[in-house]
Amino acid sequence: MRTAEQLAEPPPPSPTQPPRTRPACRGRLVLSSPAVSAYQSPTERVLSESESATGRKGAQKATMKRLRIATAGGSGWSTLPGDLLEQISSRLSTDADRLHVRQVCAHWRACTSPLAALRPWIVARAGPLPTSGHPAYSAWLPRRLRQQRMVGVRAAPAGLPHCRGASRGWLALVDDIRSPTRLVLWDPVSGSEVPLPCLSRVTQVFLSGDPLGSPDWIAVASQRVSTLGTKLFFWRPGDAAWSSLFEQPTAGVPSVVFHGGRMFYMDLRQLIAAYDLNLGAPNRRPASAGMSYFGPKVDKLCRCERLVHLVREVLMVSCDGELLLVVLRGATGSRGVSSACSSFAEVYKLDWTPKGTPKIGERVTDLGEYSLFLGLSESFALSAKEFPAVRRNHIYCVARHWIYYIYYQNPYHKLSDWAFVFDLGSDTLKGIPYPEELRDDGAKWWPYYWLCLRSPLTKKQQN
Structure with missing residues (x-):
């Protein structure tokens, strides 16, 4: 990541590094990670890395034996058995x-299943204020012309x-x-479930890993305790119940970020707080690392000539x-968002x-590439580099706040x-x-979350 000052200067010479493979050539398997060994074939690298990561040494030896037998006749990698190629992929x-x-x-193309979608997805909820009785969520693949609903998983x-949230692919x-009696983490691709203790009026669930x-x-x-009041709780595997993170309620927590062994959040009043998670120490609860009101500093960031910086x-x-x-930033117009300041979004190191x-x-x-x-x-x-459908140096933002504004200005306005x-x-x-098939749906679907699946979703998995 380069700042504005760094962009104005010529980049310094980089130290000598092992060359990274580039996803370009037909006729060879190219991976985005550095080679594990200089004398391993690309297919051997894939199997070696995946098996060592999971510890299945016996399965690795059996698969490598199949590879040696399949290529012993000199016919090359293009004649590998189809089931083995699918296993590698x-x-x-x-x-x-x-x-x-x-x-x-x-x-190889004929023997491996194509991707059904390039991640991530938009998760929508029936709204604007979800009520019991509605099928309350659906996932959509964002496209320029027509949105695709997640089906067949x-x-x-x-x-x-x-x-009540999307985090780490769950x-x-x-x-x-x-008053829920069940709270479950669910992986849409594998179908895995992780039950959690119940928490009344839970609004969001965030995962550190x-x-x-x-x-x-x-x-x-996060638990709603009043119209705008929210309390935060934490839970670790093995705990019998949720524990309060901070006794005093805060003014709504839309999102949480985990970074460097800490948890950071900012509430609706722009009170920013940090907690040391103390991971690996089951007898130590998360500890406060400080908090501060941040609103006045944010208001002074924009340098444009406008008097009001929304x-x-x-x-x-x-x-x-x-x-x-x-x-x-930005003000809402009849067709979504028009920037009121010099830029729609500003990014700063914190x-x-x-x-x-x-x-x-x-x-x-x-x-950079992110x-x-x-x-x-x-x-x-x-x-x-890992997600080819993602454009580098872009910000993808769900428009929940803008849709909320438009809806209450004109409930009959068709969202663009x-x-x-x-x-x-x-x-x-x-x-x-906005998905065309949802425009006349009485549930009024609202985009809330981005869902990046834990593993690629192929067309074969959808059948």
Whole structure:
């Protein structure tokens, strides 16, 4: 990530590094990660990495034996058995690697299942104020012209119609909004379920890590205690119930970010707080690392000539080892958003001082290969190298606040966009259209979350 000052200077010479493979060539398997061994074939690298990560040494030896037998006759990698190719492809974790496998040759392309969708998805809820009795969530693949509903994946757990957040590829589902008797984390691709203790009037669930992939992780939940009041709770695997993070309620917490062993959140009054998670220490609860009102500092960030600098939303996101502060501006017009200030979005580095107060650093105008996805529950960064459908140095934002404004100004107005894509480089803004099939739906679906699946979704999995 390069700041505005760094962009104005010539880049310093980089130290000698091992060359990274580039996703370009037909006729060979290209991976986006560095080679594990200089004398391993690409297919051997895939199997070696995936098996060592899971510890299945016996399965790895058996598969490598099949590879040696299949290629012993000199016919080459293009004649590998189809089931073996599908097995190799299924162990790749990024969209880019899946696409590279299908670019090797016609035989490999015919034997591997194509991707049904390039991640991530938009998760919508029936609204504007969800009530019991509605099928309350659906997932959509954002496209420029027509949105595609997520179909053909694993059936959702029965009796859990309400979604209370999307985090780390999991959906948090409950059976009732006000007094749930079941709270479950569900992976739409694998169908895996992780039950959590119940929490009344839960509004959001946030995860510090993947429950099936992280050795130490913590869940944080927000509970509505009044119209604007919210209390935060935390839960660790093995705990019998949720524990209060802070006794005093706060004014709504739209999103939480986990970065550097800490949890950061900003409430609707722009009170920013940090907690040390103390992961790996089960007997120590999360400890406060300070809090501070941040609103006056945000208001002074914009340098344009306008007298009023409207702040639509302020979010934090972890990106490539940095904690970033994103300020969304703009006023709502008849067709969504028109920027009221010089820029629709501004990105800054955010530091946390030893005194427990936030410090705004340099403005960031180049995210490198990364792009930001901003929404409720979880905001995150994705690399365009791993997700080819993602445009680098862009901000993808669900338009929940703008739709809310338009609806109460004119409930009969047909929405044009329900998400926006902002190019940090060119300072241009484009909309993702509202799904046509939802326009006349009485449920009034609203976009809330971005869902980045834990693993690629193929067309074969949808059948």
